Amino acid sequence: MAIGKLVIVGAAGAVGRTLLELLEERSIAFGSITLLGRSSSVGETMSVGGQDCVIEELTPDRFRGTDVVVFCASADVSREFVPIAREAGALVFDVSSAFRMQAEVPLVVPPVNGATLANHQGLIAAPNCSAAILVTALAPLHAACPLERVTVCTYQAASGAGLRAVEELSAQAAAVLAGKKPPTEVLPHQLAFNVFSHESAVDETGMNLEERKVIEETRRILDAPTLPISVTCVRVPVVRAHTEAVHCVFREAVSVERMQTLLADAPGVWIVDDPAASHFPMPIEAANRNEVLVGRLRADPGAPEGRGLALLISGDQLRRGAALNIVEALEMMRH
Amino acid sequence: MAIGKLVIVGAAGAVGRTLLELLEERSIAFGSITLLGRSSSVGETMSVGGQDCVIEELTPDRFRGTDVVVFCASADVSREFVPIAREAGALVFDVSSAFRMQAEVPLVVPPVNGATLANHQGLIAAPNCSAAILVTALAPLHAACPLERVTVCTYQAASGAGLRAVEELSAQAAAVLAGKKPPTEVLPHQLAFNVFSHESAVDETGMNLEERKVIEETRRILDAPTLPISVTCVRVPVVRAHTEAVHCVFREAVSVERMQTLLADAPGVWIVDDPAASHFPMPIEAANRNEVLVGRLRADPGAPEGRGLALLISGDQLRRGAALNIVEALEMMRH
Numbered sequence: 001m002a003i004g005k006l007v008i009v010g011a012a013g014a015v016g017r018t019l020l021e022l023l024e025e026r027s028i029a030f031g032s033i034t035l036l037g038r039s040s041s042v043g044e045t046m047s048v049g050g051q052d053c054v055i056e057e058l059t060p061d062r063f064r065g066t067d068v069v070v071f072c073a074s075a076d077v078s079r080e081f082v083p084i085a086r087e088a089g090a091l092v093f094d095v096s097s098a099f100r101m102q103a104e105v106p107l108v109v110p111p112v113n114g115a116t117l118a119n120h121q122g123l124i125a126a127p128n129c130s131a132a133i134l135v136t137a138l139a140p141l142h143a144a145c146p147l148e149r150v151t152v153c154t155y156q157a158a159s160g161a162g163l164r165a166v167e168e169l170s171a172q173a174a175a176v177l178a179g180k181k182p183p184t185e186v187l188p189h190q191l192a193f194n195v196f197s198h199e200s201a202v203d204e205t206g207m208n209l210e211e212r213k214v215i216e217e218t219r220r221i222l223d224a225p226t227l228p229i230s231v232t233c234v235r236v237p238v239v240r241a242h243t244e245a246v247h248c249v250f251r252e253a254v255s256v257e258r259m260q261t262l263l264a265d266a267p268g269v270w271i272v273d274d275p276a277a278s279h280f281p282m283p284i285e286a287a288n289r290n291e292v293l294v295g296r297l298r299a300d301p302g303a304p305e306g307r308g309l310a311l312l313i314s315g316d317q318l319r320r321g322a323a324l325n326i327v328e329a330l331e332m333m334r335h
Numbered sequence: 336m337a338i339g340k341l342v343i344v345g346a347a348g349a350v351g352r353t354l355l356e357l358l359e360e361r362s363i364a365f366g367s368i369t370l371l372g373r374s375s376s377v378g379e380t381m382s383v384g385g386q387d388c389v390i391e392e393l394t395p396d397r398f399r400g401t402d403v404v405v406f407c408a409s410a411d412v413s414r415e416f417v418p419i420a421r422e423a424g425a426l427v428f429d430v431s432s433a434f435r436m437q438a439e440v441p442l443v444v445p446p447v448n449g450a451t452l453a454n455h456q457g458l459i460a461a462p463n464c465s466a467a468i469l470v471t472a473l474a475p476l477h478a479a480c481p482l483e484r485v486t487v488c489t490y491q492a493a494s495g496a497g498l499r500a501v502e503e504l505s506a507q508a509a510a511v512l513a514g515k516k517p518p519t520e521v522l523p524h525q526l527a528f529n530v531f532s533h534e535s536a537v538d539e540t541g542m543n544l545e546e547r548k549v550i551e552e553t554r555r556i557l558d559a560p561t562l563p564i565s566v567t568c569v570r571v572p573v574v575r576a577h578t579e580a581v582h583c584v585f586r587e588a589v590s591v592e593r594m595q596t597l598l599a600d601a602p603g604v605w606i607v608d609d610p611a612a613s614h615f616p617m618p619i620e621a622a623n624r625n626e627v628l629v630g631r632l633r634a635d636p637g638a639p640e641g642r643g644l645a646l647l648i649s650g651d652q653l654r655r656g657a658a659l660n661i662v663e664a665l666e667m668m669r670h
Contacts, residue, residue: 149637153488153580155530155569173508173527193508194619195490195571195578197631197647202610206591206633206645215636230637232580232645234490236530236571243530245488245567256541275537284529296532298541301550302484302565310541310567312532 003030003330005066007090009081010073012041012055014163014240015095018318019072022327024049036062038077063088070326071096082123092123093326100125100217107220109320110328111267112139117332124329129321130154130210130233131217133242136292136320137313140266142222145254148307149228151247152214156198156233157283158191159240159317165191166239173237191237198233208233241283242321243314253306256297263294268320273297281314290319338365338665340401342425344416345408347376347390349498349575350430353653354407357662359384371397373412398423405661406431417458427458428661435460435552442555444655445663446602447474452667459664464656465489465545465568466552468577471627471655472648475601477557480589483642484563486582487549491533491568492618493526494575494652500526501574508572526572533568543568576618577656578649588641591632598629603655608632616649625654 010016012035022028033048036058044055056062058077063069063085070093071078071085078098085092099105106116107125109132117124126132134152141147158169164186172182172192182190189196200209210233219227236243263269272281273295281293292315300308315321345351347370357363368383371393379390391397393412398404398420406413406420406429413433420427434440441451442460444467452459461467469487476482493504499521507517507527517525524531535544545568554562571578598604607616608630616628627650635643650656 151486151565151582151637153567155490155571169528170512174512177505177509177512188613189617190619193504193572193574194617195573196617197613197615199613202613205636206610206631207636228637228639230486230582230635230643230645232488232582232631232647234578234580234647236490237528237573238530239528243569245569247486247565247567275541278523278532278534278537280532282524282529282531284525296541296567300565301540301542302486302563304563308565310565312567312569 003028003068005032005034006030007034007036007063007066007069009036009058009069009071009077011035011046012037012044013072014159014166014318015322016072019070019323019326020046020048022319022323026327026331028327028330034062060084063090066090068093068330072323086122093126093329094123095126095322095326097128097213099123100127101220107217108329109135109221109325110332112136113221114329114332117329126322126325127217127221128210128213129160129317130156130242130244131214131221132321132325133292133313133315134214134218134244134246135221136268136315137246137263137294137311138218138248139222140262140269141248141259141309142224144262145250145252147224147227148249148251149230151230153245154233155236155238155243155283157236157238157240157242157317158187160242161187161199169237169239191235193237195234195236198235238283239287240317241286241314242317243281243283243312246311246313247300247303248309249303250307250309254309256299256309259309260297263297268292269294271295281312283314286314286316289316290324292320338363338403340367340369341365342369342371342398342401342404344371344393344404344406344412346370346381347372347379348407349494349501349653350657351407354405354658354661355381355383357654357658361662361666363662363665369397395419398425401425403428403665407658421457428461428664429458430461430657430661432463432548434458435462436555442552443664444470444556444660445667447471448556449664449667452664461657461660462552462556463545463548464495464652465491465577465579466549466556467656467660468627468648468650469549469579469581470553470556471603471650472581472598472629472646473553473583474557475597475604476583476594476644477559479597480585480587482559482562483584483586484565486565488580489568490571490573490578492571492573492575492577492652493522495577496522496534504572504574526570528572530569530571533570573618574622575652576621576649577652578616578618578647581646581648582635582638583644584638585642585644589644591634591644594644595632598632603627604629606630616647618649621649621651624651625659627655
């Protein structure tokens, strides 16, 4: 697949910027590129492969003659414009949650389930960031030894709430250090020197939307539609990588050594597990990397009959958690 | 019980300072007070009830004639000096981990198991901070409906690593904001804008010492010696309250409403559970409070047969996590 005309919607956002970085890093070739956005970002100049590129206004007539459109904006924008882009004949990639749970839309973390790309019908979705990072570590384990249940508690970075949240985290930290009241215009609470339950809406069952995405999308990507998953999503004052404490129970007894071997051989995983140096996955080391860091692998004595494994994982929210899945899918489909 | 001569060992530390605050807040009467410490803190002047009090050197001969000695120092100091203080006839309270698992030593969170104080033999221990905060929320639930298993992931503040770690967290944040390399003289890694697996030693099973304390001490305080507990302890860049994401499975089906009522009536618990405002327990609101904040109560769909409950809790690491247990025990024993 050669990409002639490429369009990126939402290029000025955190995911859009990371997508542009990855296209350049991985030398993805295309004939022309158009950056589209709405309101505040229109007119902004961004660098694409050393060339300046001005963000133009997103309107319904911008998709004619395009080969590939990547949506890196909100689910609302995707709901409105993805059908128009498909209608215009473009192959569409969507990072938002708008179409992720539709059966005919592949939901891809390419090293995990890239084979599902073969069945696409013009639209391919990338998963929620926490789910993408989680399945990268769980998939190789589950393939070898089926999971019975999983409990996940997240330590999610500000980047998941967008670039303005990242800027506000810094401004908050500076304010707190200066003894001033921290600004909370983007984030619902002070995040600097604090943690809070993920800000997405809580439904009538008490679950927040982020937790629902982790459960539903993890099940879908692992092809384990009834896997019991318990999850609590929490924001922490970190810039851009998400960390997750994971407690797994498998259907049969497992050995830590075997699990470690499986993970060491798994694509997209980097083992960081040095107890003597107290060196385990940390978001400052996962940031700006493509691999998910995995460590603190240990038997979980709280699980029954030797069937438990606990681990700590950390992955870049904008790369493995978002844009990298699009770029890897493009690479797979090109071959 | 009237306290004649009171001695505090380790008064200059984070727990010691909080103990002095609490003694004053709660008008604990005593005849005289002596503050003891080692090396760097000797000669430091602290305010006790408006009076200046100079920290004197901790030596084995300082306990003669004392009524009550509170140890707020390291386990090594307690192992060396607690036996000497007991020998001298003092009633001894120990915040360290040195004697917590000895069967004849009450391990108390007074609102939970204050009755065990009746059996003391001159030495009373206060639990690990994460365990103390956890049992405050679990005990009222477990008493009404026995737990089958618990999974806990912690979001632990810098204060648990001592006052110097708190100062280093601020210095690190300032350095990062200024684009400089953050100092890591006290903490093993950068904590500002990062999270890391708890720095305590990891044993041959892969568990770290903090996790072992949470498991063993929670079981002991709940009088549930075989309760399966899965735990991951993580440091987050927060100053002084610990947050914990807790997933419980009970032996029988539970209703969220009943659990909420039990917690609302429980001593030492403050419900913070407002989904509409996305307002749940946060460490900046738990800091400097005696109550453990409890919220995000919800059924856990990952647990079997309606037997799961998930919750988020946050408690002051230095109050409920440490010094408050001593002060409440003193109050109970006075009556």
